[in-house]
Amino acid sequence: MTNNSVPTLDDVARRAAVSTATVSRCLNSPEQVSKATRARVDDAVKALGYTPNFGARVMAAKRTNTIGAIIPTMENAIFARGLQAFQDGLRAKGYTLLVASSSYKSDLEEEQVRALIARGADGLLLIGHDRSKTILSYLAARNVPALVAWAHDPEAVLPSIGFDNFEAMFNLACKVIAFGHRKIGLISAAIESNDRARARVMAVRHAMDQADISPGNLHIIETEYGIETGAMAFQQLVESGTVPTVVFCGNDVLAVGAMKQAQKMGFNVPSDISITGFDDIEIARVVSPELCTVHVPHRKMGARAADILIDMVEGHPYPHTTQLDASLEIRGSLSAAPK
Amino acid sequence: MTNNSVPTLDDVARRAAVSTATVSRCLNSPEQVSKATRARVDDAVKALGYTPNFGARVMAAKRTNTIGAIIPTMENAIFARGLQAFQDGLRAKGYTLLVASSSYKSDLEEEQVRALIARGADGLLLIGHDRSKTILSYLAARNVPALVAWAHDPEAVLPSIGFDNFEAMFNLACKVIAFGHRKIGLISAAIESNDRARARVMAVRHAMDQADISPGNLHIIETEYGIETGAMAFQQLVESGTVPTVVFCGNDVLAVGAMKQAQKMGFNVPSDISITGFDDIEIARVVSPELCTVHVPHRKMGARAADILIDMVEGHPYPHTTQLDASLEIRGSLSAAPK
DNA sequence: GCGTTAAATGTAAGGGCTTACATTTGGCAA
DNA sequence: TTGCCAAATGTAAGCCCTTACATTTAACGC
Structure with a gap:
């Protein structure tokens, strides 16, 4: 090892008085090396503060880990x-x-x-x-x-x-419908280019269909991810026509925004409007009332x-x-x- | 290029009828290469579907980006x-x-x-x-x-x-003390091996000192990060002696846990107990009352x-x-x- | 002690790129 | 046209590992 630079395999090999191949084996498949040699090599590695050169390793092994x-x-x-x-x-x-x-x-x-x-x-x-x-x-x-x-x-x-995003949301929707809800709002992330969001929307539609609720009773607002945007979406939903009795939200963050906005606008959650989320992140348990949601592992x-x-x-x-x-x-x- | 394998710089060079150095320059500092040559090389690269070999590149350039x-x-x-x-x-x-x-x-x-x-x-x-x-x-x-x-x-x-963690917490502590608080609780992340947590604790101590509040009026609980642990820490704080009038928390998550627990135990926040956080993450604005905290960019x-x-x-x-x-x-x- | 075999170790050949340095080319002033 | 210089290009020396294959060592049964 030229005394000022980073040590290489060669330096370790020289110091441990073995070949570079042995050192390499110590590092990559130690079971192939005898205990005594391994100890000597380990010492040399430690003494020199050796770390394998990444580029060389990748090049030789064709893997980066x-x-x-x-x-x-x-x-x-x-x-x-x-x-x-x-x-x-x-x-x-x-x-x-x-x-x-x-x-x-x-x-x-x-x-x-x-x-x-x-x-x-x-x-x-x-x-x-x-x-x-x-x-x-x-x-x-x-x-x-x-x-x-x-x-x-x-x-x-x-x-x-x-x-199964569809199934999870479908189960939730069935439950919600069983609670008597018929006028339904839905705040979702962008549906295009997001298959999860799409599946969740389809699930709500399907559940409504199965319960013979006209698709006209569903109002969807698409928006970006965020508490603020959830709040704005809720406002939009309410102001743009009939007030729903339940608002499904594509995720908990949107739901929390919607809930805050609902409360700000004087609605009681859940007696006036129910709100549901999706994901079950910490925030869902922090708001009051606690957010009804789908737990995702x-x-x-x-x-x-x-x-x-x-x-x-x-x-x-x-x-x-x-x-x-x-x-x-x-x-x-x-x-x-x-x- | 051996007809079945991944193309290399060499293949590109041969196809564009230039040296490997020129191809390399085209890729890394195109301004050094004449327009005509560059075009020829670019064509070859495209035609072969060439992507530089990462390991070789790292090895030669000694940088991975x-x-x-x-x-x-x-x-x-x-x-x-x-x-x-x-x-x-x-x-x-x-x-x-x-x-x-x-x-x-x-x-x-x-x-x-x-x-x-x-x-x-x-x-x-x-x-x-x-x-x-x-x-x-x-x-x-x-x-x-x-x-x-x-x-x-x-x-x-x-x-x-x-x-400056110290200064930020010190400012907050001075404000809090100006509000008349004298019995002080503090819920912190592990102080050892966390200089931010340590600085914040020291800041509270220092502010108390400056206001002539005896260090005995400060009760500190160390705990791990989390809403649950924040809640437990709060309970511990209250049960282990005098009830403080304010609880500083090392971060917003602990603070939210503490606040929830306080409310659960029948305290009114802030009229019975004030609570402060640190960080100003979304959750701070979602709880009610909204959390007093330090905004960090x-x-x-x-x-x-x-x-x-x-x-x-x-x-x-x-x-x-x-x-x-x-x-x-x-x-x-x-x-x-x-x- | 010898032959056989497995275990341990060594030898050396790549691997594909960058870049210092060498060489060639071409434009331009005189 | 000549000479000079900058721009463009070429040559080839690394870079430092892994691993196939070769060789040495050790272990064991007879």
Whole structure:
């Protein structure tokens, strides 16, 4: 080792008086090396403060042990939570996480897919199934495994892990309808390019249909993610026609915004208007009344996603789709429809 | 190009009838190449579907254009928010983000520092100044620039961007004391190994000292991050002796837990007990009464951190410390002390 | 003690790119 | 036309690992 620079494998080998191959084996498959040699090498590594050169390692091994995740935004607590669990799962198996965000824009997502692959990601975690053919074939051509989370669709090309957005919202809607609600509002995230939002809207429609409620009784407002936007959407909903007796919201954050706005406008929640959310994040239990919502196992999903994606990357068998349960959380913000 | 494998620089060079150096220059500093040649090379690149080999590139250039961030946890909204802004800033300048989390444990942080450097991070974003000498010298030896965020300390070895935790909390404490509060509770995150928490506690002490309030009037409970733990800490505080007239909390999440618990135990907030938070995340405005807190510019900090760290990595001049303002948000959860 | 085999270790060949330095080209002033 | 210089391009030396294959060592049964 030239005395001022970063130590290399060679330096370690020389110091431990073994070949570079042995040092490499100590690092990558220690079981192949005798105990005594291993100890000597470990000492040398420690003494020199050696860390393998990443580029050289990638080049020789053709793997980076890095997994990329492209999520809409970390500011959304559900993704932050899932991503945290995902990262923990990755770390446990020696992988590192590359993060990029798409801001819910599919062209940005494409750019990020290319960026992460160019950066050497061995595998990719994506959100939802909405995705252009172009990017799908790019993934295939580069032979990079990708797993979709927060969605469940056995028919889709890419393997996925998630829950059935349609079914979960359908169950909630049936419950709500059983409470006597007929005039229904719905505040949703952008439906185009968001298959989860789409499925949830369709579920409400389907439940209404099954209960013989005319589709004309459903009023939908699309808006962006946020408490403020939820509040504005609620106001819009109320001002634009008949006041609904229940407002479904695409997620808890929108629901909290809607609830706050409802209360501000003098409605009593739930006796005048019921409000429901989706996700069951902390905020749902903090507001009063507590928010009726759908509990989604975000952490579990993140953790399982890590295991599955690693199996994919390492060529082990893995399930094409994994379905998790999303359960109803009936809480104070839902009650019978007013007479 | 052997007809079945991934194309290399060589293949492109051959096809465009130039040298590999020229192709490389086309990709990395196109202004050095004549227009005609560039066009020919671009065509070849496109025709072959060439993407540079990441490992080789890293090895030759000794840079990955990747920045690592080690944060306690993404589940904490303040870090999620800051990290999102950080990532956006990175992306704008062609860098990619590697994420690891320390769970507030310094040994885990050390492990992650090594892991991210081993993965080729060109620079590192760290939280707070508490850090062992070992890791500091490792960073120095590897010559990897690191920037500390969420803290401001001109004396510290590592450059930093943040606000003065002491000053911010001190200002809040003075305000609170001016409201007549003398019996003071404080719910804090673990003080050891968290310089932000420590500074905030010291600030309250200092403000009390300045107002001639005996240190005996301060009761501190240390607990982990979370709404539940905040609630438990509040209960503990109340049950373990004199009931305070104000409870400072180390962050908004703890504060919301404390407030909920206070209300559950029959206290009126703020007329019986005032409660304050720190951070000013969304949840602070959702609870009622709204939470009095300190506003921290998390997004701005993340964005600026990206710019500074890139300057460090690229060898441009940069400020050793950057201080941002944290402003008081006096809201409904704080009022005069009861008589 | 010998032969056989498995375990441990060594040798050396890539792997694809960047870049310092060398060389060629071309434009322009005299 | 000549000479000079800057611009454009080429040459080839690394960069530091991993791993296939070769060699040495150790263990064991007879």
